[in-house]
Amino acid sequence: MAVTSDSRRIPLIAGNWKLNFDHLQSIAFVQKLAWVLQDARLDFRAVEVAVFPPFTDLRSVQSLIAADHFPLVFGAQDVSEHDSGAFTGEISGAFLKALDCTYVIVGHSERRAYHHESNESVGAKAAAAIRHSLVPVICVGETAEDLEKRGAAAVPVEQLAAALSGLPTGADIVVAYEPVWAIGSGQAATPEQAESVAAQLREVVGEALGSDAADRTRILYGGSVNSGNIARFLREPNVDGALVGGASLVVDEFAKIARFQNHVGV
Ligand code: PEP
Numbered sequence: 587m588a589v590t591s592d593s594r595r596i597p598l599i600a601g602n603w604k605l606n607f608d609h610l611q612s613i614a615f616v617q618k619l620a621w622v623l624q625d626a627r628l629d630f631r632a633v634e635v636a637v638f639p640p641f642t643d644l645r646s647v648q649s650l651i652a653a654d655h656f657p658l659v660f661g662a663q664d665v666s667e668h669d670s671g672a673f674t675g676e677i678s679g680a681f682l683k684a685l686d687c688t689y690v691i692v693g694h695s696e697r698r699a700y701h702h703e704s705n706e707s708v709g710a711k712a713a714a715a716i717r718h719s720l721v722p723v724i725c726v727g728e729t730a731e732d733l734e735k736r737g738a739a740a741v742p743v744e745q746l747a748a749a750l751s752g753l754p755t756g757a758d759i760v761v762a763y764e765p766v767w768a769i770g771s772g773q774a775a776t777p778e779q780a781e782s783v784a785a786q787l788r789e790v791v792g793e794a795l796g797s798d799a800a801d802r803t804r805i806l807y808g809g810s811v812n813s814g815n816i817a818r819f820l821r822e823p824n825v826d827g828a829l830v831g832g833a834s835l836v837v838d839e840f841a842k843i844a845r846f847q848n849h850v851g852v
Contacts, residue, residue, distance in 0.1 A: 598827035601834025612643035661689030667710035679718030705748035750794035768809025781822035813842035
């Protein structure tokens with residue numbers, strides 16, 4: 587399958603806030619982010635900007651974005667594989683959809699590591715998201731040990747193939763390639779590595795969900811992205827955006843990342 591840049595793939599700049607910001611801080615942040623981006627005349631048709639607040643902030647973020655017609659989207663950081671029932675502490679995809687979430691992150695490496703999420707449970711969460719018309723942002727990535735023993739792509743390819751195995755043909759997903767060793771370390775992967783793994787992940791999407799889905803699916807790079815390196819990643823034909831952790835907590839820095847098209851030539 588040919589792997590090419592597809593003009594239907596509007597770049598997605600996504601900020602994963604993790605366990606940061608309560609609902610009041612989230613309101614202040616989203617308000618300032620929207621103002622900064624609007625002042626800078628960001629073309630929101632050319633780049634989609636999303637934030638992923640903690641669950642308890644979602645209602646506040648939803649109300650603010652709707653009331654002020656901000657051109658921002660949002661999602662949750664996790665979802666239950668179950669729809670309802672006796673699952674204390676879990677959050678259903680139905681509840682997220684009712685709050686107007688567009689996306690939900692599944693399989694972030696921190697959940698795989700600290701909550702022992704398996705490829706099977708990540709797949710079940712992705713399926714739950716699709717059932718509720720949410721777009722799962724499926725995270726995959728190799729540890730430093732995986733990189734040394736098996737190269738960059740082997741583990742992400744396995745993780746993605748497992749996560750997609752129960753999804754319907756043509757399912758609407760986003761993939762985030764996040765080398766675990768690059769997350770929060772200040773040491774990003776090279777754009778060449780991101781491109782090479784992203785191209786292989788696109789092949790996996792094609793095999794599991796069909797060639798149209800492969801062409802349309804956005805594959806993000808994540809791991810120590812900042813305003814100084816974003817443009818180099820976005821020049822790669824198979825990298826369609828970024829999942830940003832630490833740098834998404836600083837409004838001006840996150841806004842600069844969203845404005846990567848201003849410094850593509852840098
Ligand atoms: C992340 O945790 O998804 C991430 C990419 O973090 P950071 O940008 O801080 O490396």
